[in-house]
Amino acid sequence: MPETIVEQQTEIDLKSLAQDIVSRAMSSGASTAECVVREGDEFSTLVRLGQVETLKESGSKAIGVRVFCGKRSASTYSSDFSRDGLDRMLNGALALAKITSEDPNAGIPEPSQLGAIGGDLDLYSSDVYSLPGQERIAYARRAEKAALDSDPRIKNSDGGSFDAATGHKILANSHGFVGEYRRSYCSVAAVPIAQDDKGAMQRDYWFSVSRSLKLLESPEQVGKVAAQRALRRLGARKVKTQQVPVIFDPLVATSILEHIFEGVNGDSVYRGASFLAGKLGQTIASTNVTVIDDGTMRGGFGTSPFDGEGVPTRRTVVIDKGVLSSYLLNTYTAKKLGLQTTANASRGLAGTPGIGPGNYFLQPGTKTPQQLIAEVKDGLYVTEFLGMGVNLVTGDYSRGASGLWISGGELTYPVEEITVAGNLKDMFMNISDVANDLEFRSSVASPTIRIDGLTMGGE
Numbered sequence: 051m052p053e054t055i056v057e058q059q060t061e062i063d064l065k066s067l068a069q070d071i072v073s074r075a076m077s078s079g080a081s082t083a084e085c086v087v088r089e090g091d092e093f094s095t096l097v098r099l100g101q102v103e104t105l106k107e108s109g110s111k112a113i114g115v116r117v118f119c120g121k122r123s124a125s126t127y128s129s130d131f132s133r134d135g136l137d138r139m140l141n142g143a144l145a146l147a148k149i150t151s152e153d154p155n156a157g158i159p160e161p162s163q164l165g166a167i168g169g170d171l172d173l174y175s176s177d178v179y180s181l182p183g184q185e186r187i188a189y190a191r192r193a194e195k196a197a198l199d200s201d202p203r204i205k206n207s208d209g210g211s212f213d214a215a216t217g218h219k220i221l222a223n224s225h226g227f228v229g230e231y232r233r234s235y236c237s238v239a240a241v242p243i244a245q246d247d248k249g250a251m252q253r254d255y256w257f258s259v260s261r262s263l264k265l266l267e268s269p270e271q272v273g274k275v276a277a278q279r280a281l282r283r284l285g286a287r288k289v290k291t292q293q294v295p296v297i298f299d300p301l302v303a304t305s306i307l308e309h310i311f312e313g314v315n316g317d318s319v320y321r322g323a324s325f326l327a328g329k330l331g332q333t334i335a336s337t338n339v340t341v342i343d344d345g346t347m348r349g350g351f352g353t354s355p356f357d358g359e360g361v362p363t364r365r366t367v368v369i370d371k372g373v374l375s376s377y378l379l380n381t382y383t384a385k386k387l388g389l390q391t392t393a394n395a396s397r398g399l400a401g402t403p404g405i406g407p408g409n410y411f412l413q414p415g416t417k418t419p420q421q422l423i424a425e426v427k428d429g430l431y432v433t434e435f436l437g438m439g440v441n442l443v444t445g446d447y448s449r450g451a452s453g454l455w456i457s458g459g460e461l462t463y464p465v466e467e468i469t470v471a472g473n474l475k476d477m478f479m480n481i482s483d484v485a486n487d488l489e490f491r492s493s494v495a496s497p498t499i500r501i502d503g504l505t506m507g508g509e
Contacts, residue, residue: 068222080117083224087113090217097190098209114399117143121152127399155385164227165362166355172348174232175262178214186212189238189269196273197242204277208241227360238269240276252283286464289508295429296504302432303496315405316383325445334374335478341369345408352409352493358397366392412496415484419498424459445474469507
């Protein structure tokens with residue numbers, strides 16, 4: 051759908067507005083300032099047993115400003131774009147900045163650090179909103195129907211869903227940087243419930259997500275896979291407590307990557323709240339492990355031309371064949387650690403920037419998932435984790451899990467009500483194999499992985 055003249059004018063106005071807010075902050079006494087403007091639209095529907103259960107459609111627009119008076123800073127935000135609303139927002143930030151505590155590391159990036167990746171990064175497609183409302187609902191209905199029709203043991207459903215969203219972000223600061231980009235997103239999902247002849251029920255799900263409607267898997271395929279995942283859980287049993295190889299399905303393997311992310315997050319590192327603090331240059335994982343954060347990948351869910359502070363995104367090797375090569379940092383945490391930002395600043399409209407991933411992934415190996423499974427005599431294939439039980443300071447790890455038992459190199463029967471326990475330091479070192487099935491369904495992605503030496507608690 052082509053943009054109208056009105057939409058083009060709105061974009062120009064918002065960009066000019068961000069620059070104007072920065073100029074007004076500077077003329078009112080700020081030493082440096084930055085402004086963020088965000089606007090977007092969202093659509094979401096959930097269909098359960100063929101009937102529309104929820105239907106949401108919304109649009110939003112908001113603005114935020116962060117000002118510095120020397121080493122003091124404050125931020126405010128507003129969804130009121132009237133002159134009075136913008137005045138209140140700016141005056142509030144300036145007043146607060148004069149009474150906050152000084153922080154010697156406060157500030158925005160140096161002018162030499164600012165910029166944006168050029169070219170089309172393929173982040174936006176107008177076709178996510180190309181379907182009429184009834185056809186969007188039909189996507190959700192088709193996904194659920196495909197699951198329900200696939201097997202008589204699929205007796206119920208927690209629904210089929212379709213979501214779409216677009217967003218537009220503008221960032222300007224007093225060092226002359228002004229940048230903007232747009233993103234789009236759509237997804238279809240199904241959550242069927244299977245029931246065996248004894249009345250026991252199991253639930254599972256599947257989904258497809260994309261920046262463009264034309265790249266989305268068909269609702270029928272999503273429903274079919276969701277049903278298969280639910281059916282394979284029927285007849286789940288407990289197993290005895292033992293130490294066995296554990297293979298992590300890609301969707302749960304991302305949780306291991308997220309623990310690594312939390313460990314290399316500059317905020318955790320400089321506070322001494324990470325078991326990876328002080329470990330740069332040291333071997334912290336097996337040689338199978340290379341972890342990369344890349345905010346530049348075309349079409350990626352974590353891609354952007356610049357980070358939350360206006361620094362061009364980049365590719366950072368976090369772990370190189372088991373050696374911790376880099377933490378992930380924004381400007382503030384880089385200063386605290388005496389390092390350089392890795393362009394991982396992430397921010398909302400107000401407050402100080404945090405740290406977020408680009409496209410953050412474990413580099414795939416060469417074996418198929420089936421080959422990893424075939425090499426295990428007895429072990430566990432984990433498909434779901436329940437609850438949280440991870441201590442990032444000590445690395446202690448204990449989580450409830452369910453999955454499939456591996457016997458003789460094959461998936462044999464479902465298991466549930468078990469606990470997987472170990473220590474992250476040992477777990478990273480004991481990643482004995484990585485499969486070749488890397489696929490991005492979010493900004494964090496992992497192939498199937500095998501970890502040895504874990505204790506599986508059961509009966």
